[in-house]
Each structure stands twice: as C-alpha cells, then as structure tokens.
Amino acid sequence: MAGMHPQPKLIRFALPLAIALILSACAGAGPGWTYAPLGPTAAPTAAATATPAPSGPGGPGLTIEVKTTDANPLVFEPAMIEVPANTSITVNYTNDSAIPHNIDFFNGADQTSSSLAKTDIVTGPGAVKSVTFTTPAAAGDYFFWCDVHQTSMAGMLHVTQ
Ligand SMILES: [Cu+2]
Known part of the structure; x- marks a missing residue:
C-alpha cells in the first residue's frame, strides 16, 4: 500500500518546490520590477496671471470748482456747469x-x-468734498442738487459733444 504513494507525493512536493526555486532565483537576481514613476504628475499650475488693475479713467481729467458761500448759503456757485x-x-x-x-x-x-x-x-466753513466721475456720453442737461435742500438748492450740468 505504501509503495503506491511515493510518486504522487513526490510530485506534489516537487512542483511547489520547483516553483519556489524559480521564484527565489528571480528574487536573487534582483527585483524583477522597478518602482514605476507615479505617472505624469501634474505640474503645479502657475498662479493665475493677475489681470492688471484698471488704471482708472485716463488722464487727470478736468477739475471743476463749485462752492456755497456764507453770504449766500443756499445756492451753488456756479449753478450751471459746462463740461x-x-x-x-x-x-x-x-x-x-x-x-x-x-x-x-x-x-x-x-x-x-x-x-x-x-x-x-x-x-462749513472751509469744508471741501470731492467726487470724480465720467460725464455722460450724450450731450444734454443733467440735473444736480443738494441732497439736504432738494427743493431750494439745485443746478444743471450742461454736457456738450
Ligand atoms: Cu444743501
């Protein structure tokens, strides 16, 4: 009975052993693989190029002087401004x-x-406040007033082409 088994047993042991030997041989020859690069790493995106800040209305533009005097405290002088x-x-x-x-x-x-x-x-007296803006593109008369004295203190901005 025992004599019938040695060969199959040997094969059963020999085969895994052979595989183990082949594997160890490979291992002995050094790794059969290498560290692969991690793939194309996305280059860090350059910082978004900042849009240059608008340089504002071109040129210094025009300066208009308007006043209200102590002697005439509820009017704009001039009340008509041409621009x-x-x-x-x-x-x-x-x-x-x-x-x-x-x-x-x-x-x-x-x-x-x-x-x-x-x-x-x-x-006031002697108080100055300024405001800068672009005059309308269309010629015509544009109203202005004092927000505090709306019914009594007004004028007109006369826009010419
Ligand atoms: Cu006023």
Whole structure:
C-alpha cells in the first residue's frame, strides 16, 4: 500500500518546490520590477496671471470748482456747469456756510434719474468734498442738487459733444 504513494507525493512536493526555486532565483537576481514613476504628475499650475488693475479713467481729467458761500448759503456757485461729454471730471465742492450741503449729480434732466455721483454731505466753513466721475456720453442737461435742500438748492450740468 505504501509503495503506491511515493510518486504522487513526490510530485506534489516537487512542483511547489520547483516553483519556489524559480521564484527565489528571480528574487536573487534582483527585483524583477522597478518602482514605476507615479505617472505624469501634474505640474503645479502657475498662479493665475493677475489681470492688471484698471488704471482708472485716463488722464487727470478736468477739475471743476463749485462752492456755497456764507453770504449766500443756499445756492451753488456756479449753478450751471459746462463740461465735455464722456470725460473724467473731478468736482471739488467747497462749503463756506455753516449749513450742511453736498452736490449730487443725476443721469438725466431731473432727479427722477439715477444718481451719477455725489459728494459726502459736509458742513462749513472751509469744508471741501470731492467726487470724480465720467460725464455722460450724450450731450444734454443733467440735473444736480443738494441732497439736504432738494427743493431750494439745485443746478444743471450742461454736457456738450
Ligand atoms: Cu444743501
């Protein structure tokens, strides 16, 4: 009985042994593999190029002086300002009265239009507030007033082409 088994037993042992030998031979020859690069690593994206900040309205533009005097504390002088269309202007408003005022420009012939630009309200004497904006592209008359004295203190920005 025992004599019938040796051969199959030998094969059963020999085969795994052979495989083990082959594997160890390979291992002895050094790794059959190498560390593969981790694939194309995405190069760090360059920081988004910053868009240059708008340099603002070109040129220094025009400067307009408007004032309210202590002697005449509820009017703009001048009450009619003539400016070219589509031009950057800086309005320097001087309040020499002890009454709070500002100057608020509208995008149309009266106060029903939206405000184009306005200064802060300031109380004089000797107080100056400035505002810079681009005049409308269309010629015409554009209303302005004092936000504090809407019914009594107004004027017109006359825009020419
Ligand atoms: Cu006022």
